[in-house]
Amino acid sequence: MENKILTSIQNPLVKQVRKLHRNKARQKQNLLLIEGTNLIEAACQVDYKLDIIFCTCFWSEKNSKLLSELDRRGVKKRLVSAEVLKAIATTVNPDGVVAIAPRRTIAPPSIEQTQLGVALETLQDPGNLGTIIRTCVAAGVDGLWLGKNSVELDQPKVLRASAGEWFRLAIATHQELSAVVRQHQLQGIQAIATSASSRKNYWEIDFNRPSLILMGNEGAGLSSQLLELADEQVKIPLAKGVESLNVAIATALLVYEARRQRTAQF
DSSP, X not given: OXXXXXXXXXXXXXXXXXXXXXXXXXXXXXXXEEESHHHHHXXXXXXXXXXXXXXXXXXXXXXXXXXXXXXXXXXXEEEBXXXXXXXXXXXXXXXXXXXXXXXXXXXXXXXXTOSEEEEESSOOOHHHHHHHHHHXXXXXXXXXXXXXTOOOXXXXXXXXXXXXXXXXXXXXXXXXXXXXXXHHHHTTOEEEEEOTTOSSBGGGSOTTSOEEEXXXXXXXXXXXXXXXXXXXXXXXXXXXXXXXXXXXXXXXXXXXXHXXXXXXXX
């Protein structure tokens, strides 16, 4: 590790990293931010390539084992002041380390091998997306599809909300989810849409069949196009006076019902 500590937020490298707070800059530089010890450990566990880590002296003293692992992997390291670390992080109270890494370039989920998938239409909140990713990995979901006009897949808050599971799930963005649904249906995979007006409860679906669960926007729900395209529509029953559930909670209910029905497979 270089002994010189970066102390100025006007340093060219620091300014480059700060630009990655914006999606346009992440796309232009083909880089993303990975913030915090837990996410960096998660990246190492799946051999995700890191380019540079920026850390404070205090963090480096506390995490010598992780630093050794990063050094073994050839990751460049720069010591920075607490002020600089706070400037390049997107969190209010960063834990002392931020990394930059290439943007994710992986193959989309395999439709042919899907037993359980999730498709999200125009999801807006990065916390919701990260939570859904975390839940999907925990429940054994094979892949996730994200429709157009949704939150950016590699926004820092998405990664943090996923608690590191972002690295473990096959995810793809697609301009037309209707095409994704039809591709699944051609493979014999049923499309299940959530709709408050449905008469069928979500636990009445046979999830032992290969299934693609369709979840809608936080405020508007699913579009009429996807609702009509679905093979089944299901509801989550709610107490009187309650209009809806958070989309991440609703997704969790459905994917864990699928897991409950498939208990013998886990």
